[in-house]
Amino acid sequence: MAEIRYTKDHEWVRLEEDGTLTIGITDHAQEALGDIVFVELPAVDREVAEGESCATVESTKAANDVFAPLAGRIAEVNEAIVEDPGLINRDPAGEGWFWRMEPEDDAQFEQLLDEESYEAFLETL
Amino acid sequence: MKLSPLDTLHRRLGGRMVGFAGWSLPVQYEGALAEHRAARTQAALFDVSHMGQVTLRVTAGEIETLVPGDIAGLAPGRQRYTLLLNEAGGILDDVMVAHWPDGFVMIVNAARAAADLAHLRQAFGDAAVEHGEGRALLALQGPEAAAVMARHAPAAVALPFLGLAEVAIAGVACRVSRSGYTGEDGFEIACAGEGAVAVAEALLAEPEVLPAGLAARDTLRLEAGLCLYGNDIDEVTTPVEAGLAWTIGKRRRAARDFPGAEPIADQLAQGAPRCRVGLRPEGRAIARGGAAIAAPDGSEAGIVTSGGFAPSLGGPIAMGYVRRDLAVPGTALGIEVRGQRLPAQVVALPFVPHRFAR
Incomplete structure (x- = not known):
């Protein structure tokens, strides 16, 4: 099982076997956004800082930023969600992933929230 | 926050409640896109008691x-x-x-x-103006709205567009008009707050009718080219x-x-120096109210006042004001969205043809 961490911005971050990280938004996030109708993804190879806005998701009501959970280089983006933004609503933790990145500092991943901490954070909202 | 007479019903139906103009109202129930489609293909029931x-x-x-x-x-x-x-x-x-x-x-x-x-x-003086506080207003909208209404208040179905009738629905005295804010045929139903849940439940029990929230109401009215006060029209328009x-x-x-x-x-x-126009941005990015509009020569052309995704068209639409010389359908303009200039074309309104009763 790949290890998955979370952010307080409601993103999930999965550590892949090759050391890259796959990023998406959580079920809680897609539920809160409602029907997603547009996605803008970052350019491949873009270097991003931690907390930098990388993607935009628009629901029927508003635009929201998706932030880089940590610094690194964008390695791949999921064009399928650009073609069919509803994928994010239907399968946020799977087919609805946003981008894959190479982290600048591997140790940063460990500092993200584990599932238990994220669940506990959701309880406080 | 003011509560609609249907507040408990909204919560029971799983409505996601938000603040709107001082009222707590559902922005959506199951999903705004499905609610939008229900109003375009079957029937949707909106609470507009605010x-x-x-x-x-x-x-x-x-x-x-x-x-x-x-x-x-x-x-x-x-x-x-x-x-x-x-x-x-x-x-x-x-x-x-x-x-x-x-x-x-x-x-x-x-x-x-x-x-x-x-x-x-x-x-007119205080005595001549009575605010019906606590009253309910529902909107039943969609091509099947008349078929649904026929089962409850046949007299309302005989109404022409913008006609009025006093009828009973689920035993509740209602004042019905053949009108709405979606571009579809439909009815707006006013009644005392106490009767509102019975009326809403009777209509929602019909298989064609889906409850719909503010998000669908906004995408429907935008597709229909109808103004939202505070966005598209105001005291200086x-x-x-x-x-x-x-x-x-x-x-x-x-x-x-x-x-x-x-x-x-x-x-x-x-x-007029400026005119309200419809805009179709190219691509899928959504231009929302407040986005600047640029003329082909780069000069300032105007501003977007409403914009969003049009479920019926599968892409973005917007309304805004542009200089009169640019208000001709077919004119190519640019809309500033997140630092980029999206190409957009001036188009005739409405985006989706009205289908009101005759």
Whole structure:
């Protein structure tokens, strides 16, 4: 099982076997956004800082930023969600992933929230 | 936060409640896209109890002192869209005026209710203006709305567009108009707050009807090219600029006897400096209210006032104001979205043809 961490911005971050990280938004996030109708993804190879806005998701009501959970280089983006933004609503933790990145500092991943901490954070909202 | 008479029903149906113009209302239930499609293909039920229902114990002539519409010519049993105007010709609110057998009822926007009431009371006196607080207003909208209504209040189905009838639904006395804010055929149903849940439940029990929230209401009205007060029209927008000069009665136009008649007559004669237009951005990015519009030469052309995803068209649409010379359908413009200039084309309104009853 790949290890998955979370952010307080409601993103999930999965550590892949090759050391890259796959990023998406959580079920809680897609539920809160409602029907997603547009996605803008970052350019491949873009270097991003931690907390930098990388993607935009628009629901029927508003635009929201998706932030880089940590610094690194964008390695791949999921064009399928650009073609069919509803994928994010239907399968946020799977087919609805946003981008894959190479982290600048591997140790940063460990500092993200584990599932238990994220669940506990959701309880406080 | 004010609560609709249907508040507990919304929560029971899983509505996601949000604040809107001081009211707690559902932005959506299951999903805004499905709710939008229900209104376009079957029927959707909206709670619009936040809108103010104001009984006016005045003559048609007195109402005409505040609006440019032909109210004297409004037959009993009919309602009409009109505008409360200020002396500069700016729009204080866009309203419906219904002529019931016992007098006039004005339906006003929630965000403008307090200002409108003050304006109406100043003009007509406190005793002549009664705010129907606690009353409910529902909107049943969609191509199947008439078939649904036929099972509950057949008399309402005989109404023409903008006709009025007093009927009973689920044993509750209702005042129904053939109208709405979606571009579809449908009914707006006013009743006492206590009866609202029974009426809503009776309509929602019909297989064609889905409850719908504010998000679908907004995408539907935008596709229909209808103005949202506060976004597309406001106190510094005139009916001519907004493309609402059709609401000015012929007799009224000649008599120039409404607020702002002179500046409006000037704009009618010379053309307004800016005009409300429909815009189709290329691609999928959504231009929302506040986005700047650029002319082909890069100069400032205007501003987007409403924008969003159009579920019926599968892409983004917007309305906004542009310089008159750029307001011709087919004109290529640019809209600034997140630092990029999206190509967009001026198009005729509405985006989706109206399908009102005849």
